[in-house]
Amino acid sequence: MTFVYVGNVEKLRNEVAEYQDRINDRYRELLGSNRFQKLEDVVKKVLTPNSFFNTLEDFQKIFPGVKTSGTGSSNNFSISSVRPEIYENGRLVESSGMVSSAFYISEDSFAKSASATFTDKIIGGYIHEFNHFVAFALQERPLELITAVVNNLIGEYYNSPDKVIKLIEAQSTNQNTQNRRELLNLVALAYQYDFQTERTTRILDKNVLDSIGIKVNHSWRDKDLKMAHLTPRYDKGMTIKLLIDGDPFKGVDDKEVINRALDWETNFKPINEYHFSDQFLDSIKCLTLEKVSLDDFLKRNVRT
Ligand SMILES: [Zn+2]
Numbered sequence: 001m002t003f004v005y006v007g008n009v010e011k012l013r014n015e016v017a018e019y020q021d022r023i024n025d026r027y028r029e030l031l032g033s034n035r036f037q038k039l040e041d042v043v044k045k046v047l048t049p050n051s052f053f054n055t056l057e058d059f060q061k062i063f064p065g066v067k068t069s070g071t072g073s074s075n076n077f078s079i080s081s082v083r084p085e086i087y088e089n090g091r092l093v094e095s096s097g098m099v100s101s102a103f104y105i106s107e108d109s110f111a112k113s114a115s116a117t118f119t120d121k122i123i124g125g126y127i128h129e130f131n132h133f134v135a136f137a138l139q140e141r142p143l144e145l146i147t148a149v150v151n152n153l154i155g156e157y158y159n160s161p162d163k164v165i166k167l168i169e170a171q172s173t174n175q176n177t178q179n180r181r182e183l184l185n186l187v188a189l190a191y192q193y194d195f196q197t198e199r200t201t202r203i204l205d206k207n208v209l210d211s212i213g214i215k216v217n218h219s220w221r222d223k224d225l226k227m228a229h230l231t232p233r234y235d236k237g238m239t240i241k242l243l244i245d246g247d248p249f250k251g252v253d254d255k256e257v258i259n260r261a262l263d264w265e266t267n268f269k270p271i272n273e274y275h276f277s278d279q280f281l282d283s284i285k286c287l288t289l290e291k292v293s294l295d296d297f298l299k300r301n302v303r304t
Contacts, residue, residue: 002027002040005126007052009106015123019212023127026211027134030204030258035138042137046101048293054106062298063102066148067157073113074105074125076132078144079294081301082287084152090182090279092149096288099145100297101136103129115205119214131204135197138262141287143193149284150190154183158191161228161242168240171232181238185274188240189281192271195243200261203254222250227271241271 003023005016028036053059056068059077066077082097105126110116115125136142151157158164164187171180199220206216225246229239249257260267265285270277292300 002036002043003130004043004047005052006047006049007054007103007105008049009052009054009122011107012105012122012126015121016126019123022211023208026208030207030255031134031138035262039134039137042291046137046291046293047133048295051100051102051294053102053104056104056109059102059104065152067151067155068104069157069159071112072109074109074115074129075103076129076136077102077104078136078142078148079297080145080148081297082145082149082289084149086149086153086280086283090186090276091283092280092287095283095286098290098292098297098301099136099142100292100294101133102294103133105129118216119209121212121214123212124209124214127208128201128205131201131208132197134204135201135261137291139264141265141284141289143197143261143264143268143284145284145287146193146281147190149280150186154187158187159194161191161244164188164191164240164242165228165230168230168232171234177235180232180235181274182276184232184238184240185272185277186280188242188272189270189277192243193268196248196268197261199248200257203249203257207254207258220245220247223247225250243271 001020001024003020005012027039031039056072063079066079068075079100079102080097082092082094085093087093107122110122110125113125113128115128118124136144147157156163167187168184202218206218209216223246225248226244228242228244230242231239270281
């Protein structure tokens with residue numbers, strides 16, 4: 001089985017049992033048989049009952065350093081052993097590591113999630129989180145590593161333009177100009193990743209949800225992209241571009257959006273080109289990673 005849930009939320013277990021076959025058929029159709037098979041292999045290797053958390057507290061007891069969205073909504077977390085340390089040129093210090101994945105989903109977290117605005121089926125929320133896992137499973141090196149490393153490096157989850165703008169405004173002349181530019185470009189990269197990934201995941205959701213009769217219409221789909229150009233007060237020579245709204249994939253059909261996201265190493269282009277963050281991204285492409293279950297990750301990696 002590819003689309004599975006082996007946690008213990010009764011309502012979700014029942015809904016998954018009811019719709020599993022239809023959903024698997026749809027994934028096979030959307031991903032093609034090679035990727036579908038690869039997804040199944042990663043599911044078997046990585047997901048165990050311990051991958052599923054019913055409360056955020058239980059998750060944070062084990063991974064206190066992983067930043068969450070702060071809203072209490074359901075989540076799929078990528079866990080990585082790659083140390084958040086970079087050289088002066090932006091490249092990661094480590095060249096290999098382990099990655100794993102964990103879910104936080106309960107009836108309570110589902111009620112707080114965006115999916116609850118269009119369905120009362122908890123499986124609707126789980127499909128969204130599972131689609132983040134699909135990216136983790138099928139990307140050679142999960143792109144989620146950007147936020148995993150940047151969060152750890154900077155200690156904040158930059159998932160809204162407001163947060164990035166606040167950071168830009170908080171910059172002062174006390175800081176070395178070079179370091180300030182590097183920090184902002186790295187945060188802008190993490191934010192761009194988050195924005196695009198949410199949009200891609202919602203596009204994948206729509207196609208999977210449709211197989212169980214849940215219709216979703218994304219108001220932003222095929223709308224012009226809205227971008228902000230920001231200049232820090234103390235650094236007029238710098239501009240940071242931020243995606244605010246609209247569709248980064250306007251004119252591209254759903255299957256191709258999904259295809260490009262899964263092959264991000266060819267297709268993901270930072271909108272802010274900056275040597276430091278480009279080097280950081282390039283060093284992610286050079287990592288050798290092993291995808292493991294959370295049980296194995298904890299057994300083999302004492303530092304979290
Ligand atoms: Zn999401």
